[in-house]
Amino acid sequence: MRKDGYVVAVAGATGAVGEVMLQVLEERKFPVRRIKLLASERSVGKTLSFRGETVKVELLTAEAFAGVDVALFSAGASRSKEFAPAAWKSGAVVVDNSSAFRMDPEVPLVVPEINPHAIAQYAKKGIIANPNCTTIVTLMALAPLYRYSRIRRVVASSYQAVSGAGAKALEEFKQQVRAWVKGEPIPVEVLAYQIAFNVIPHIDVFQENGYTKEEMKLVYETRKILEDDRILISPTTVRVPVFTAHSVSVHVETEAKITPAKARELCAAFPGLQVQDDPANKQYPMPLFAAGKDDCYVGRIREDLAVENGLNLWVCGDQLRKGAALNAVQIAERLIEKYL
DSSP: OOOOOOEEETTTTTTTHHHHHHHHHHHHTTEEEEEEEOOGGGTTTTTEEEEEEEEEEEEGGGGGTTSEEEEEEEEHHHHHHHHHHHHHHTTOOEOOOSSSTTTTTTTOOOOTTTTGGGGGGGGTTTEEEEHHHHHHHHHHHHHHHHHSEEEEEEEEEEEEGGGGGOHHHHHHHHHHHHHHHTTTTOOOOSSOOOTTTTTTTOSBBBBBSSBBBBHHHHHHHHHHHHHHHEEEEEEEEEEEESSSSEEEEEEEEEEEEEOOOHHHHHHSSTTTEEOOOBBBGGGGGOOHHHHHOOOEEEEEEEEEETSSTTTEEEOOOOOOOIIIIIIHHHHHHHHHHOOO
């Protein structure tokens, strides 16, 4: 680690995740010598605050990464594909939050609490991929169980917050609630259907197998992170009328039996994961309390009544923090600690 700090660029700085990245860099006292904020033309000239100073947003170009050590990308897959290689060519290591490189065999896909060793592979292309937010939240609860006994099968149903669909979807959700209260026509433009007082079992585009792209991300990314292609995973992803924090109902089948008590013990000892599991006192994870927090929360841990060696659990996590910005910054922290 350099004593004088690092030049850090945030690509997509004015987006929801980009702004949280700045907050997390500041909160965790990442050793930033100089910050560069990059975005598209429509955001150039805007200002954001970092460590009490006002920083102007610059245009995201290939040349913008000159002198940059670490580039945190949250500008979308197309922008990542266009500019991440240029950043590496300029000497910056990229931590990319998009789906552009996640399944590239030469790009590590990392959750620092689970597979930090994979970061060492960054030198092949100069890129480290951040997993999908639902994958991260789900794996934070699965990883401690997997370390105790290999997981055979997972059935996961997600309850995903509207902010995961972007700022426009979130604003439309708010407008729909206001319109409903006033008895006015409810606007529907961003999502396929009204999300206020509704749930939509459709996130991303449908594939030929009947699953959506979002659902298949959970399948492929879980196998890559856990380094186990034999895990059977059946996912369903659903958009729900919640502002922030995703929830996932997880049914997991393990090779060796794990009792609920043992599962609680394993999860409680896992960094970044808290157990909230006291149904008698109405203690269980909810987006209401997970939003804005760094940790993920797991509860409702119980035996699966239909499967031998099965457990059911409920996990919540803020998809903008641990599901995106925080995980990216944690990757960068490990990167500078061991490799830069």
